[in-house]
Structures are given as C-alpha cells and as structure tokens.
Amino acid sequence: MKEEKTVKLAYHDPGFVTQKFILNVLARMNRELGANFEISNFELEIDLKHSDDEDVGKIQLFIKSLQNQKYFLEYFFLIENYFRFEIHGKEFFLSKNERIHIEDSHKFQKFEIDMIAQSTCFFVEDQWLDQEKKYTLNTFAPFKPNIEISDVLSMIREGWGFADYLFECVITPEALQESPIQLRHPFIFYLGHLCAFEKNQIFKYLMKKKSDTEAFDELFERGIDPLVDNPSKCHKHSAEINYIGWPDLKDLLIYRDKTRKMIEENLKEVLLHTTKLMAQKGRVFTMVHEHTMMHVETLLYMIQELDPQFKQKISLEKLNYDFGKVYIL
Numbered sequence: 001m002k003e004e005k006t007v008k009l010a011y012h013d014p015g016f017v018t019q020k021f022i023l024n025v026l027a028r029m030n031r032e033l034g035a036n037f038e039i040s041n042f043e044l045e046i047d048l049k050h051s052d053d054e055d056v057g058k059i060q061l062f063i064k065s066l067q068n069q070k071y072f073l074e075y076f077f078l079i080e081n082y083f084r085f086e087i088h089g090k091e092f093f094l095s096k097n098e099r100i101h102i103e104d105s106h107k108f109q110k111f112e113i114d115m116i117a118q119s120t121c122f123f124v125e126d127q128w129l130d131q132e133k134k135y136t137l138n139t140f141a142p143f144k145p146n147i148e149i150s151d152v153l154s155m156i157r158e159g160w161g162f163a164d165y166l167f168e169c170v171i172t173p174e175a176l177q178e179s180p181i182q183l184r185h186p187f188i189f190y191l192g193h194l195c196a197f198e199k200n201q202i203f204k205y206l207m208k209k210k211s212d213t214e215a216f217d218e219l220f221e222r223g224i225d226p227l228v229d230n231p232s233k234c235h236k237h238s239a240e241i242n243y244i245g246w247p248d249l250k251d252l253l254i255y256r257d258k259t260r261k262m263i264e265e266n267l268k269e270v271l272l273h274t275t276k277l278m279a280q281k282g283r284v285f286t287m288v289h290e291h292t293m294m295h296v297e298t299l300l301y302m303i304q305e306l307d308p309q310f311k312q313k314i315s316l317e318k319l320n321y322d323f324g325k326v327y328i329l
C-alpha cells in the first residue's frame with residue numbers, strides 16, 4: 001500500500017502523461033475499429049480506495065465523458081457463449097460525467113502478499129525489494145523449496161479426482177461418444193487425452209523413456225485447436241475430427257490406470273532428475289495438473305451443451321473427501 005501523494009503522481013500526473021496513455025485506447029479504436037471519438041471530450045479520472053491506516057489500497061481508473069455525446073463503431077466483436085460475433089455499425093451514447101471503468105490496480109503490504117499466496121495454495125518463492133522497501137517483485141511457487149512427494153501427489157490426484165468425477169458421475173457412459181460442441185472431439189477423446197498428455201510430457205519428453213502404449217500416446221496427443229482468426233478451421237491435430245474408431249472404454253481405462261500408476265511409481269525419480277528444468281521444483285507435475293484442470297473447465301462447457309438425457313443426477317455423496325473439503329465447503 002502507498003501514500004496518497006505517491007499514488008496520485010503515479011496514476012494522474014500533472015504532466016498528463018498517464019492521461020495521454022490511457023486515452024490512447026480511444027485513438028486506437030478510431031484507427032482500428034472505425035470509431036469516431038473526439039478525444040478532447042474525455043479525461044482520465046481516478047478513485048482512490050483507502051485502507052484502515054489511510055494508505056491507498058486500490059486505485060480505480062476511468063475514462064470520463066466531459067459532455068453528452070454519441071459515438072459510432074464501424075465494427076467490433078462481441079463474445080458470447082464462446083462464440084465471437086462480428087458486429088457492423090453501432091451507435092453508443094455517453095452522458096456528461098459518465099465513466100468507463102478501465103482498470104483496477106491493487107497495492108499490498110508484505111503480509112498481504114503472503115496471505116494471497118497462501119490462499120491460492122502457493123508460496124512466495126523469491127522477493128525483491130527496492131532500496132526504500134516500497135516496491136516488491138515476487139515469484140509464487142506451488143511447492144515449498146524442500147518439495148514433498150506427498151504434496152505433488154495430492155496435487156495431481158486432485159486433478160484426476162475432478163476429471164473422474166465428470167466422466168463417472170456427471171455424464172452417462174453413452175455420452176462418451178457425444179461431441180456437443182462443434183469442432184471438439186467427443187468426451188471419450190478427453191479421457192485418453194489427459195493421460196496421453198501426462199505420459200508424453202513426463203516420460204517421453206522429460207525422462208526420454210520408451211513407451212509401450214505408443215499408439216494411444218500419439219492418437220490422444222493433441223485435441224482440436226480452432227484458429228483464433230477463423231474458428232471454422234483448426235490447427236494440425238493428431239486425431240481426425242470425424243474419427244469414428246475410438247478405442248473401447250475398457251482399453252482406455254487400462255491406459256489411464258497404467259499411466260497413473262507409472263506416474264506415482266516414478267514421481268521421486270522425476271523429482272530427482274534436477275538437471276532438467278521441467279523436473280526442478282516439480283514443474284512438469286504442475287504443468288500436467290494445470291492441463292488437467294484446464295480440460296476440466298473445457299469438459300464443463302461441453303457438459304453444459306450436452307442433451308440432458310446424457311447427464312446423471314449429481315450426487316454429492318459421490319464426491320471424494322478431498323474434493324468436498326476443498327471446494328464444497
């Protein structure tokens with residue numbers, strides 16, 4: 001947190017450098033989106049939120065309209081339900097003193113930085129301070145320096161628990177062949193993909209181990225990535241979009257369990273493989289866990305679009321203990 005005088009100088013300086021920088025967004029919109037903002041009709045305004053000891057804890061930045069005015073956008077994009085719509089020609093109105101909220105900037109004391117780290121299951125790994133000890137740069141790490149195998153294990157098991165819950169307790173077995181979102185593989189692909197990603201990243205790329213499940217490692221290596229600029233097209237991917245010969249669920253579950261057992265049994269060896277950057281501090285495990293959690297989110301989007309006949313009635317009793325402890329309470 002900082003004194004008010006310092007903050008004001010940083011966010012709304014007398015030379016109007018920050019204002020010019022902030023209003024430049026309107027100039028860009030004029031240039032790139034065919035807008036017609038008259039920039040002199042706007043100014044920067046900041047709100048300072050004080051904490052108990054009167055230091056500033058939060059700064060909010062606004063672009064304020066200095067008069068009633070209307071403006072026009074030649075085209076812009078509207079993102080809704082994960083689809084991007086291109087809109088052509090729309091008029092907007094702003095009344096005098098109306099503000100467009102563009103930024104929140106938060107300031108923290110050292111103990112608050114530690115609290116943020118802890119509340120998100122991270123630790124402050126390194127911290128650098130300026131000479132006056134007013135500014136700090138921090139790196140957060142998921143594990144303490146003396147990394148515990150049990151911490152890594154509980155992290156990756158948590159991801160497995162989430163994924164299993166969706167596959168086993170939220171969708172029906174018949175749903176596995178469904179692909180409710182256009183340009184995404186059916187659910188069954190993701191069952192294999194989560195394991196293939198772990199297997200490839202940990203054992204193929206990092207540990208350089210030969211695999212006895214190469215066909216699955218390859219088939220499930222990559223999902224479908226629509227091109228950002230043209231979502232009707234995809235990046236290159238290992239499995240065909242209209243692939244119909246997906247392996248049996250039984251074989252996939254064997255693949256999954258075998259991969260998980262391999263990870264659990266080799267965890268220590270991987271962590272000791274410290275000449276490789278991705279092994280240090282358990283990075284590869286953090287990465288595969290993040291990948292699993294990212295797909296849990298993707299699967300939820302798919303489940304949202306799934307026909308109700310393919311969904312099970314959610315039962316909280318089926319949630320395992322850790323899952324309930326961390327996320328339901």
Ligand SMILES: [Fe+2]
Binds near residue numbers: 197223291295
């Ligand atoms: Fe993926």
